[in-house]
Amino acid sequence: MSAWLGVVSAEHVRYAVSKGIAQVGHGKRGGLARMRAGDTFVYYSSVERLGDREPLRQFTALGVLPDEEIWQADEGTFHPFRRRVEYAAATPVPLEAVKDRLRLTASPNWGYQLRRGLVPLELEDVEVLRAAMGLRS
Numbered sequence: 001m002s003a004w005l006g007v008v009s010a011e012h013v014r015y016a017v018s019k020g021i022a023q024v025g026h027g028k029r030g031g032l033a034r035m036r037a038g039d040t041f042v043y044y045s046s047v048e049r050l051g052d053r054e055p056l057r058q059f060t061a062l063g064v065l066p067d068e069e070i071w072q073a074d075e076g077t078f079h080p081f082r083r084r085v086e087y088a089a090a091t092p093v094p095l096e097a098v099k100d101r102l103r104l105t106a107s108p109n110w111g112y113q114l115r116r117g118l119v120p121l122e123l124e125d126v127e128v129l130r131a132a133m134g135l136r137s
Contacts, residue, residue: 010049022085027080062126097132
C-alpha cells in the first residue's frame with residue numbers, strides 16, 4: 001500500500017469529493033496510473049480557487065482508492081482522466097497545524113515538489129493527517 005498527495009485548489013477538491021473522484025495534473029492520466037487499489041489519496045490545497053493570490057495552505061480531503069479503473073470523462077472540450085476515491089468525512093487541516101510533524105515538510109525547500117501536482121506521501125504522514133483531520137486509523 002502507498003499514499004499520494006495531490007495538489008489542487010479547494011474548490012476543485014470539493015467537486016472531486018462530491019463526485020467521489022480523483023483528478024490530478026490538469027486531467028492527465030500518468031499520475032493516476034501510478035496509484036493502485038488500496039492506496040491512500042490526500043488532497044492539499046494551496047489556494048481556495050485556481051488563480052487566487054491569497055494562500056489557503058490546507059490538507060482538504062483524504063480517501064482510499066477502491067479499484068484500478070481509470071476512465072476519461074467527457075466535459076465538452078475537456079476530457080480529463082479520473083479514478084474513483086472513497087473519501088472519509090475529514091475536516092480540513094491547516095498546514096501550520098501539522099507541518100512540524102510531517103516528513104513531507106522536513107526539508108527546507110519542501111514546497112517545490114508540490115509543483116508536480118502529485119507526490120508520494122509517507123505512510124507516517126498519512127497517520128498524522130488522518131488524526132489531525134478527525135479520522136480513525
